[in-house]
Amino acid sequence: MRVRSRKGAPGIIEVAKLANVSPATVSRFYNSPELVKGPTRNRIEKAAANLGYIRDRMAGTLHHGFSGTFGLIVPTIDNAIFAELIEAFSARLQEKDRTMLIAAHGYDLAMETAIVRSLLERRIDGIALIGFDHEAVPFNMLAQRDVPVISVWNYHQDSKIPCVGADNFEAGRLITQHIIDLGHKDIAFVFPETQSNDRARDRLKGALAVIEKNNLKISDNRLLSCSYDVGAAKRLAKSVLSENAPTAFVCCNDIIAHGVLFACQNLGIKVPQDVSIVGIGDFGGSEYLEPALTTVRMPANRIGTKAADTLLQMSETGMMPKQFVESIDLEFIERASTQKPG
Amino acid sequence: MRVRSRKGAPGIIEVAKLANVSPATVSRFYNSPELVKGPTRNRIEKAAANLGYIRDRMAGTLHHGFSGTFGLIVPTIDNAIFAELIEAFSARLQEKDRTMLIAAHGYDLAMETAIVRSLLERRIDGIALIGFDHEAVPFNMLAQRDVPVISVWNYHQDSKIPCVGADNFEAGRLITQHIIDLGHKDIAFVFPETQSNDRARDRLKGALAVIEKNNLKISDNRLLSCSYDVGAAKRLAKSVLSENAPTAFVCCNDIIAHGVLFACQNLGIKVPQDVSIVGIGDFGGSEYLEPALTTVRMPANRIGTKAADTLLQMSETGMMPKQFVESIDLEFIERASTQKPG
């Protein structure tokens, strides 16, 4: 295998030589500047700048075991769903001089396990996983190495691992209750497959709980399955709408809601006069659609930031976070896509 | 500082002991399996599995200089613009058993420089930057360490560094030509600030080149500035449309085009009958809008994959890629948001 020589790049030793100190002092200059005296500090600073020295954190990692890098594994990057979360998580780490390794598993749990392993090989200091549906293997690997892991996005009171997220059951409940409060009886539910997606599962449970509580029934043909894809949702909704239209669509997230809305527009069906639509997420854009989408805001930003903070804290203290489960508040946002059935 | 003990985690030495071989052989088992004989291989495999061994790539990196991690720095993650690129880049690296460090600089070039430094401290094997507008410092740091760098997204024939991207001048040209071919004379151009965004600059140049070639004039009040934000674009378009509406909007990207479309819908202005709209990008969703957006497809997927391949190749050979500048074809897609002026 090819080996890369360090070439022109100076190391701590070259810097030390030029500054007339020992390598140890240069190391301290970077890791605990308060331990090195003013004049020495200046000499090192100058020497490092002159040589264009850049630290090699890997060498340090080898020694003390912390890489300063955290992992984030999401089902998909190319999708509005997690973009905001990723950005917030990354930004917070960046503030704290840490970096983020990210990877997507495409809703494939076995792939997720492989990714965890790959990140562990890179000696991450902690890792955030989406939701609660995971294989057991990654947890064992993480536990054996004492690497902090948290679940983000979803929230359960009795989670086995620390979590930072919103209550998806509640989100499903909120939008469904809203639709029922408006007086809708013929409601279509559009959700993805929920086997390995606890967020969707919880939302659906929340939705169905409301139905049950109100002594309503949902016929099977009103329980629609659809992936998180605008095009798929649009196609599905078009076929439903042109056959036997419900008066409202409860969508598992805004992506699906967008598709349903476009289907209505395509067919000349008026929203919300003829059909009401609700989503979950409040992704960028939902606010500006015409009509603006009624939805539940998932505070992705705050989840991402808080997740980074929690992981950082766990890594630094080596302990579980004070707040083992953290619920980030949802916000129901009524906009223009829902109203009483005509 | 806290030091993490390896705790229960076994190293190559423990595996070697259990398999009754030397650590060197275990190392070879992972890096060049063909060098170790069948029975030995089996023993090592079993030992590693029993102990739950996970390699420490950092230790290897220290030795040979390759971390197996590549960097990608984008202006923003939370935005449809780069999501597809990021996903494709990441996926290809994953296939090749590499990982991706990603960070966003928020269109701040000084921040970009800081990020490059931070990634270099983590010993990345190569890095991809968006476009051609960058400070000189990061290039010097990269060059001194012989770390491959490429520009992605944009394409210039005479680029100083390898690039993989599409011709943004051409994209601007294509959409503007289309609008002019349809017979529009009163055209509004909505573009972001172009100082440190060469992609937008090139698109605008392309657009203006067409105008000039057709001996048309654009008054200053038809040259609109707007960030890549649906809400901002919608607000801007609403004010323009209610004062003195043009017959067509040429938008720097689909995000802006979406905003303009929603503004029209909000005001009851018919698209494309009253106003035509074109964007660039063909982001997810543009195809399904009503009316579907006429745009130019930026092949983000292929760019991301190709970028990863190029960087991998440079890292492995230590040489510039065979194809120094790589142009990924654009595709003009006429859909339903444009027609002849009323």
Next chain:
DNA sequence: AGCGAAAATGAAAACGTTTGCATTTTTATT
């Protein structure tokens, strides 16, 4: 069976830092 060449394995020296401990320098105190 004996030989030489090829294949498989082992021993040990890197890789570039960090940090405990030892030593030197500075500071405060008398």
Next chain:
DNA sequence: AATAAAAATGCAAACGTTTTCATTTTCGCT
């Protein structure tokens, strides 16, 4: 000015691999 205590710095042994070189084992021939 001498001394003890505190602060700053240096020395050298890690950290967990990889790889060169040396050694041993295997294999194909005669």
